[in-house]
Amino acid sequence: MSALLLCLPQAFAQSPLTLTLGHGNAPNNPKSKAAEQFAELVKEKSGGKITVAIEGGAKLGDDLAMIISVSTGKLDLSINSQGAASSLVPDLSAIGLPYAFATSAKAWEVLDGPIGQDLAKKLEAKGVIVIGWMDNGIRQITNSKHPVVKPEDMIGLRIRTTTDKSIMDTMTVLGASPVPMNFSTVYDALKQKFVDGQDNPLANIHSAKLHEVQQYISITNHNYSVAPFVMSRQAWEKLSSDQRGWIKAAAQDATAAQRKAMADSDVLLLAEYEKMPSVKVNKADQAAFKAAVKKVWDNWELKPFGAFVKKLRAVSN
Known part of the structure; x- marks a missing residue:
């Protein structure tokens, strides 16, 4: 011992x-x-x-x-x-x-x-x-400008993202400007209009009270x-x-x-937000979004770990 x-x-x-x-x-x-x-x-x-x-x-x-x-x-x-x-x-x-x-x-x-x-x-x-x-979680887009229904609605928006390259590339292809920053600073950045919006699962949006400084919640389901x-x-x-x-x-x-x-x-938070008078919830045209971001997958297959991307693409939806 x-x-x-x-x-x-x-x-x-x-x-x-x-x-x-x-x-x-x-x-x-x-x-x-x-x-x-x-x-x-x-x-x-x-x-x-x-x-x-x-x-x-x-x-x-x-x-x-x-x-x-x-x-x-x-x-x-x-x-x-x-x-x-x-x-x-x-x-x-x-x-x-x-x-x-x-x-x-x-x-x-x-x-x-x-x-x-x-x-x-x-x-x-x-x-x-x-x-x-x-x-x-699966990420949704919030912003203070307008509902995001189709891919074109993303053009020109300054969207806070994580430093994750897949999410940043998604925003860029959609015509938005990704602004990576720490999550702890997002509330103030949105409140001060340094950025127009952000993307996160509903649980993160709710726990950080981002709905207090964002008028529109668009259900895009664009990234996991x-x-x-x-x-x-x-x-x-x-x-x-x-x-x-x-x-x-x-x-x-x-x-x-x-x-x-x-x-x-x-499920629970979507129902809560749909009843909340201070925010407007809409469902985006996910088929149009999916077609618009196909280029991201194509570009990522050219990366050094492209073989892994192809393997993932084969099992994805």
Whole structure:
């Protein structure tokens, strides 16, 4: 026993072990709730031998800062974003190509299969262990100018985006000007008219109260984005087999619950927004949008990871 303990850093040898989980979401967001559930499950499954300290609301920096901290071992866990994680593995951004998935359930099927396993191996090589593919939903467009019904309605709009290249390219092809910025600054940017609009799942729009500064919500369903739930490989390799089992089981349960919460929120929040007098909700011509963004797929097949894009295109809707 003493020889084993000498092989482990003091923090991991002691009981209870405390791991830090960082995320950038508002308190009522399904990902924020999933972090809390994960912490509770880890404590329960480990019999109190592992505790998870949650630092939400981008207290530890934005998603890019946190994914780098995870990869270097400075942060144990993060519920992160597709765009930030794509800085380590560019292939991952292809998951957000326009209209790749008609439903979130189809995206989960792909991410839980060989394609997701391939991406996880590439992230592991960068020092990041994927313990769950959480859901960041199917994205809709809001703006303060006019309803977006057809692709031409996007022309000239300044749209806040993530740093995800697939989303930025989608906006560019549609004639909008993508303006990447941290999510924590979006509310003020919209309020001050620095940008005209933004795109996000309804759950993110609602939890950040963006409807307070956006008059039009257009249901475009133009991109899906995943939220990689990740752990530092350095931290993972220091865990015992029992500890890994508790972490994996808790992550699996929390991911399943978070996915369901995101899917349910699309239905509930759409109904809420349709009754809200301060915003106007419309459904966009998705067939026209899908035809308009085909060029994005064609261009991405020419990238260095074009073979992965073709593989993804073969299983997409």
